[in-house]
Amino acid sequence: MKYYGAIEAGGTKFVCGIGDENGHLISEKRISTISPLKTLPEVVNFFREEATGAGIKIERIGIGSFGPLDLDLNSPKFGYITSTPKPGWSETDIPGFLFEKLQIESIIDTDVNAAAYGEYLWGTGKNLRSLVYFTIGTGIGGGALINGRPIHGLIHPEMGHMILKHNLLTDPFPGICPFHGDCFEGLATGPSIDARWMTSPEKLPSDHPAWSLEAYYISQALHTIITIISPQKIILGGGVMQQSFLFPLIRDLVQKSINGYVRSEMIISRMDEYIVPPGLGSRAGLFGSLALAISPPD
Amino acid sequence: MKYYGAIEAGGTKFVCGIGDENGHLISEKRISTISPLKTLPEVVNFFREEATGAGIKIERIGIGSFGPLDLDLNSPKFGYITSTPKPGWSETDIPGFLFEKLQIESIIDTDVNAAAYGEYLWGTGKNLRSLVYFTIGTGIGGGALINGRPIHGLIHPEMGHMILKHNLLTDPFPGICPFHGDCFEGLATGPSIDARWMTSPEKLPSDHPAWSLEAYYISQALHTIITIISPQKIILGGGVMQQSFLFPLIRDLVQKSINGYVRSEMIISRMDEYIVPPGLGSRAGLFGSLALAISPPD
Numbered sequence: 001m002k003y004y005g006a007i008e009a010g011g012t013k014f015v016c017g018i019g020d021e022n023g024h025l026i027s028e029k030r031i032s033t034i035s036p037l038k039t040l041p042e043v044v045n046f047f048r049e050e051a052t053g054a055g056i057k058i059e060r061i062g063i064g065s066f067g068p069l070d071l072d073l074n075s076p077k078f079g080y081i082t083s084t085p086k087p088g089w090s091e092t093d094i095p096g097f098l099f100e101k102l103q104i105e106s107i108i109d110t111d112v113n114a115a116a117y118g119e120y121l122w123g124t125g126k127n128l129r130s131l132v133y134f135t136i137g138t139g140i141g142g143g144a145l146i147n148g149r150p151i152h153g154l155i156h157p158e159m160g161h162m163i164l165k166h167n168l169l170t171d172p173f174p175g176i177c178p179f180h181g182d183c184f185e186g187l188a189t190g191p192s193i194d195a196r197w198m199t200s201p202e203k204l205p206s207d208h209p210a211w212s213l214e215a216y217y218i219s220q221a222l223h224t225i226i227t228i229i230s231p232q233k234i235i236l237g238g239g240v241m242q243q244s245f246l247f248p249l250i251r252d253l254v255q256k257s258i259n260g261y262v263r264s265e266m267i268i269s270r271m272d273e274y275i276v277p278p279g280l281g282s283r284a285g286l287f288g289s290l291a292l293a294i295s296p297p298d
Numbered sequence: 299m300k301y302y303g304a305i306e307a308g309g310t311k312f313v314c315g316i317g318d319e320n321g322h323l324i325s326e327k328r329i330s331t332i333s334p335l336k337t338l339p340e341v342v343n344f345f346r347e348e349a350t351g352a353g354i355k356i357e358r359i360g361i362g363s364f365g366p367l368d369l370d371l372n373s374p375k376f377g378y379i380t381s382t383p384k385p386g387w388s389e390t391d392i393p394g395f396l397f398e399k400l401q402i403e404s405i406i407d408t409d410v411n412a413a414a415y416g417e418y419l420w421g422t423g424k425n426l427r428s429l430v431y432f433t434i435g436t437g438i439g440g441g442a443l444i445n446g447r448p449i450h451g452l453i454h455p456e457m458g459h460m461i462l463k464h465n466l467l468t469d470p471f472p473g474i475c476p477f478h479g480d481c482f483e484g485l486a487t488g489p490s491i492d493a494r495w496m497t498s499p500e501k502l503p504s505d506h507p508a509w510s511l512e513a514y515y516i517s518q519a520l521h522t523i524i525t526i527i528s529p530q531k532i533i534l535g536g537g538v539m540q541q542s543f544l545f546p547l548i549r550d551l552v553q554k555s556i557n558g559y560v561r562s563e564m565i566i567s568r569m570d571e572y573i574v575p576p577g578l579g580s581r582a583g584l585f586g587s588l589a590l591a592i593s594p595p596d
Contacts, residue, residue: 068561083561130451142526146444146451153428153444153528154562161525161559163463163518165480179559182463183525220461227459227481228440228526230451261459261477263366263381264452 005047005061005104006290008111009094011086011138014039016046018058019290023122027051028286035088036097044101052102061106062293063094064114064285066139071109071152079108082155085178107292111135111285112143113150113157115278118288119235120145121295123279128232132225133284134159136218137238140185144229149297160185164220171196171213188217190240206245215246219253222275226254226262237278244277251275303345303359303402304588307392308409309384309436312337314344316356317588321420325349326584333386334395342399350400359404360591361392362412362583364437369407369450377406380453383476405590409433409583410441411448411455413576415595416586417533418443422577426530430523431582432457434516435537438483442527447595458483462518469494469511486515488538504543513544517551520573524552524560535576542575549573 001020008015011033018027027050031042051058066084070077079095095106109117116125116133125131125145134142142159144151151157166175166182173196175186186192193201197210204210222234240246251271258267266274278284299318306313309331316325325348329340349356364382368375377393393404407415414423414431423429423443432440440457442449449455464473464480471494473484484490491499495508502508520532538544549569556565564572576582 068559083559130449144526146449147447149445151428151444151527153530154524154564155528155560157528158525158560162522163461163555165461165464168465168467179557180555224460224522225526226452227456228442228523229449230453230455232451257461257478259477261381262453262456266452 004293008285009065062289063108064111064289112141114288115284116143132231135238136240215249223257302591306583307363360587361406362409362587410439412586413582414441430529433536513547521555
């Protein structure tokens with residue numbers, strides 16, 4: 001049996017795991033995201049104690065990280081976190097640090113590309129030609145798998161920052177994105193709900209207008225995703241999507257918004273299978289990172 | 299030497315060509331897009347006269363077609379035009395007709411995916427991991443090449459129908475898309491310029507506010523494309539983009555709109571190489587179709 005490491009590197013916590021070649025987790029630990037100098041040595045200790053200390057050899061570590069990341073294969077800073085607003089984390093080279101301390105190679109991608117890959121290998125997106133994975137929580141991110149490979153290009157998708165239609169007469173809230181104001185993340189991320197209604201999202205009842213507005217902005221984003229990528233499935237995870245009553249609202253609004261233009265059975269009559277929660281639940285990020293380690297996309 | 303056919307199947311004309319295996323055209327003809335019964339037999343005659351009649355064997359025909367198309371490999375209607383508003387063309391099976399009359403296999407994709415593929419093989423997008431090609435003219439379409447393959451999924455990209463921010467106070471024009479009103483195509487296609495300003499676009503001087511508004515909507519669409527696909531290059535063709543003064547306006551607005559969030563040299567300082575006209579000029583569609591025939595993407 002071979003063993004692999006996984007790190008879901010998030011804004012509030014790093015979830016670290018060790019799994020076998022079949023994708024079964026044998027060990028797991030949550031470490032707070034403080035600073036690289038405090039957090040990364042704890043990550044290294046986890047692998048030292050749980051693997052090296054237990055006589056387990058780790059073949060490779062998969063990392064699904066917050067970003068933006070430098071994923072340009074020709075860049076001297078390949079794998080670095082680049083311009084994150086998260087204090088202290090800009091220019092952090094997680095794979096380099098792990099290799100220096102553990103002599104283990106890593107494979108890194110964005111948290112959402114990793115989650116999309118986990119869903120493609122083991123979740124609700126098995127073997128699809130294309131799927132998109134969104135996390136909608138304290139931020140909004142989106143990843144895409146096309147023909148079994150995550151999208152990389154100039155950098156990588158930053159789908160939370162797409163433009164939406166924002167009617168200032170009906171919703172005068174200016175949005176909270178420090179770069180774009182009322183982009184998707186600016187209008188629909190958890191903290192934007194908080195800022196617009198001056199109440200934390202968990203305290204808003206399901207019939208509060210906050211939720212129909214939230215479903216409206218998410219449906220716009222999915223309309224745009226359908227017209228640009230035409231994915232075979234759209235997976236919505238993250239804290240905001242824990243409000244599962246949002247799913248039927250979103251499906252209905254997407255169907256209305258596409259308005260018969262895309263003649264696919266999925267849009268016309270199988271929305272319940274088309275816009276869905278992650279098959280791996282809240283574990284999509286960790287299992288996606290493990291999937292990257294076990295079967296790196298070429 | 300081997301020979302291949304190409305058909306750029308557009309809304310006003312079908313441009314047919316025969317090229318050799320090196321991509322050199324040896325024959326070409328324009329045929330009006332009237333109805334399938336009138337247009338397709340003329341297409342067949344072109345290949346009969348110019349190839350069969352001249353002793354040339356055509357190995358395969360590449361078709362870049364207006365759509366939407368059914369590109370689901372499992373569908374009995376694979377390769378059909380589906381729900382086009384163009385009268386008479388719904389449910390048309392161009393590859394089937396060509397095979398029946400000529401006994402030549404075809405490979406079909408959307409006009410813009412074909413153009414993107416042509417640019418990838420022979421144009422300004424050579425060997426890039428990802429590129430997006432837009433045509434902005436009597437309609438708006440967008441195609442994408444990722445790792446050398448056009449995107450297909452539920453159907454295929456229909457990028458003209460993405461959602462943009464539309465401020466009704468500054469631009470009360472409701473948009474002309476019969477499905478979505480003020481989607482990208484509804485706000486920025488050639489006929490929408492005509493309808494908004496009640497003047498045909500060719501008659502509007504370059505300092506007319508129509509053009510800064512046009513550049514604004516195009517820049518929004520590119521902002522969204524950059525956040526979703528992160529392409530290594532964006533190619534803009536089509537009739538509206540013949541107004542080449544639009545390029546610097548668009549580059550400037552995209553840079554302002556992204557606002558430093560995507561830290562890529564291309565966005566920061568190499569916009570002239572990033573948002574560009576087609577390397578194959580107005581021939582991108584025809585050469586893209588030929589490219590599909592010569593080197594079908596897997």
